[in-house]
Amino acid sequence: MYLIKKRYITLLTVIILAFGTGIPVVKASVDQRSYNYSYWADAVPAPPAYQAVRIIDGDRLGIEPLSEPNDFHVSTDRTIYVADTGNNRIIILNETFNVVDVIESFFIEESKETFSSPQGIFVNDEHHVFIADTGNNRVVHLDANFDLIKIVEQPESELLSDNFTFRPLKVAVDYAGRLFVMADGVFDGFMEFSVDGYFTTFIGANRVRVDPIEYLWKRFATREQRSQMVNYVPTEFTSLDVNQQGFLYATNVDNSDDVIKKINARGDDILRREGYFSPIGDVRYTETDGASRLIDISVADYEIYSVLDSRKGRIFTYNGDGHLLYVFGGIGNRLGEFHTPIAIERYDDYFLVLDRELGEITIFTATIYGQTLNEAVRSYEQGDEDLAHQLFEEVVNMNVNLEFAYTGIGKALLQQDQYEKAMHNFEQSLDQNNYSKAYLLYRNRLLRDHFTVIMSTILGAITIITIIVVYRKIAKRKRRVLVEQ
Amino acid sequence: MNSDNIKYPFHLTTHPFQGFWDLKYERNTRIDLTISFFILLSLMVTNVLSNQYAGFIVNIYNPEEMNSLMEIVYVLIPVLFWCTANWSLTTLMDGEGKFVEIFIATCFALVPLVMINFPWIWLSNFISMQEAMFYYLSQSFAVIWFFFLIFVGNMTVHQYTPSKTVGTIVLTIIAMGFIAFLCLLFFSLIQQIIAFFSVIYQEIVFRY
Incomplete structure (x- = not known):
């Protein structure tokens, strides 16, 4: 009796062990919000590429809460510059997200100057800071110690109308020191300024899109009616960024295939659109929701760029060919979701998202999946095919x-x-x-x-056919001869 | 069925005027009807197979949306609509063709679509992107040939002049549109009637 019992227990243990090891490990946090688009435009599930790890706001930084921050920029040494628009100041954080400095003013020849709702900020490789001082209608260029280098004020040019007021919203500077300004109410593209701060030209204007039905109406309208109608003007840009090679990356809300543009020095759009779909954010959307409204772009190393959709709070990342790599984010109250996302920055395996109304920055880090994918795209772009293959x-x-x-x-x-x-x-x-x-x-x-095999088969077939034909002819002739006899 | 009957559809595609004439006046209708059904069946098979097995270079198919039954419907419905519309029109327009003759002539005109597309199912697996041009070329050639045969067939069956044939074909296509519209109307009405009675039934069941 005792023996039998013991045997049963052993058996039970064996069974438990056998099945116990077979139970799949339940993966933590299967993120249902992460997806990608298949060739057939179906949204298919994908593992999350980035995960929110932390939120930083004014309280946690030990300073006055941020008030409607509009833009931020991460320099090459991972220093974060935040344009705190509502508080008229620039906050500088180091790479561990602690406050290094707060700039509220600068000096023009001994006289103290302050900012007025600065909306855009850019930092170049030499850590020079460019601030779109929107309320003061100027762009301020400070050096690494925050001493003034130059101020770009309302430009004078025959390209500009007389009642034009210069309201810079976003700025970007390329490696040569050229300054690109996205200004309010400018439909001709970005304003390009030379190193000395002189306005040179407009670059990369969006094309005018004409609604055919509206065009037909206009054809039949009288001059008075036409003057009452809305004019066709190109859409304004919503953001810009500059990559290492000096190409401008820009977004607009055109509702077309080229909502993202890569602009070269001539102003041509040279973005590669070789993915299954043009990079436009969401491929499928309902009529009531509308297409993605891309309001910020951040271009990182190796042609990878990310755009922010303000409608759904999602961040789309594409590689240089225009393939959608991953999507994350959303509107909501949980960690990793936003209220009014306004700007994104991407560096290394980090991702920062600035929320305007909440005045906070969400920090994302790449998951293993995200890291591997990033690394694969980078090595592919570098031409290291073997490593790319493996990754x-x-x-x-x-x-x-x-x-x-x-x-x-x-x-x-x-x-x-x-x-x-x-x-x-x-x-x-x-x-x-x-x-x-x-x-x-x-x-x-x-x-x-298999050249020999193929050739000998063909030659063999030809010979056999010829023999048969010749043999038949001979046979026929013989028969005829026989008949004639 | 002897070898003559097997050869006949191919003979007709290369000698359409002679072929369609013989079809109408010389040959056995019963045998031709059998051949017609066989041609129709082989076109269905060709379409189904080419959807699944044509080479990747010329054929990307979504397995989730593939439906062989629908492929059969896509062959059957147009042919039936065409024959019905054509017959309805030509009886009013002094056409000499009977419905059977129209059906047989239409089916025989489909032969190039099978004859050219069927070998290409296999062949398209061995071509590159540049050579795919030949694939599309022969596909269009098959369609043009098919249209030519439809034209000649119609002309012979009804004993029309060429210009009258063209007119009839255009009218037939318009009539096909009407038939499709009427079918949709019919089905949607039937659906509503069924819904009406089922609701009445439910009301009664709930009450008692």
Whole structure:
């Protein structure tokens, strides 16, 4: 009896052990808000790429609460400059998110000057600070010690109308020191200023979009009626950023395919749109919600850029080719959600989001998935195909829905002459062009390898057919001869 | 069915005037009707297969939206609509064709669509992006050939002049639109009637 009982217990233990190890580990925080778009424009689940870790606001920083901050910028040494618009000051935080300095004024030849609702801020590689001092109608250029270098005030030019008032909203400076200003009520693009602060030209105007029905109405309207109608004007930009090479990245709310633009020195849009969809934020949206309203852009290293959708509070990140990498954020009350997101900044594996009404900054860090994907895109962009291959494999293991990652794997396999595997991967990413390239190489190799077999089969077939034809002819002739006899 | 009957559809596609004439006046209608159904079936099979098995270069399909039954409907419904519309019009326009003859002529005109597209299902797996041009070229060629055969078939079946045939074809297409509209109307009315009676039934059931 005792023995039997003991045996039962052993059996039970074995069963528990066997099944116990088989129970899948429940993954913490499966973020339902994280998604991506498939080739068929379906929103498919994706693992979260970034997770909110902390919120910082005035109280936690030990200063007066922020009041309607509008913009911030992270310099190359990870110092954060916040334009606290409502309090007319600039707050400077170090990389551990502690206050280093608060600038409320600067000196113009001994006389103290203050800011008036500064809306935009930019810091260049030499830590010079450029502030769009909106209320004072000027752009202030300070050096690393916050001493004045120059002030850009209302420009005089024949390109500008007489009643134009200069209200700078956002600023950006390229490596050559050219200053780009997004000003209120300017429809001709960004205002470009030379290093000395002289207005040179407008750059990158949005094209006028004409509603065909409205155009037809205008054709039939009288001159008086027409003057009452709204004029067609190009849409204004909503934000700008500059990358290392000096290309301007800009967003607008045009409701078209080019809401994001990469503008070169000539003012042409050179953004690559080779993803399954143009980078426009949400691909699917309801008519009542409307398309994504992109209000800020942050371009990071290796052509990766992120845009902020103020309507849904989501942040979309794309690679240089225009493939959607990941989406996160949202409007709400939980950590990682916002009330009125106004600006984003992206550096290393961090992501900062500035909330205007709440006056707080949410800090995100990349998850393992996000880090791997970032690293994969970076190494791919650098041309390190082997590392990219390996990292994309890891990414795909974490998220099979990320279709464009298979293109990355396929291209690496193509380099290694593994055509058949490459073809399979291109089929996964529905990339016909690359599939075709891989297939041509594969077919050529196949034909070359089996050349002797193929050629001898063809030659053999030709010989046999000729023999049969000749034999038949001879047989026919013989028969005829026989008949004639 | 002897080998002559198998060869006949191919003979007709290359000699349409002679072919359609024989179809109307010389040949056995019963056999031709059998061949017609066979052609229709092979077109359905071709379409279903090409949806699934044509090469990746020319065919990206969404497995979630693929429905072979719908492919069959896409062949059957247009053919039936065409025949009905054509017959309804030509009886009023001194056409000599009977419904069976119209149906047979239409089905025989579909032969190029099968003849060209079927081998391409297999062949398209062995082409590159540049060679895909030939695929699309032969697809368009098949469609043009099909239209030509429809034209000749219609002309022969009804003994029309070419200009009258063109007019009839245009009117037939308009009539097809009317038929489609009437069908939709009919089904939506039927649906509402059914809904009406089911609601009455429910009311009665709830009351007693």
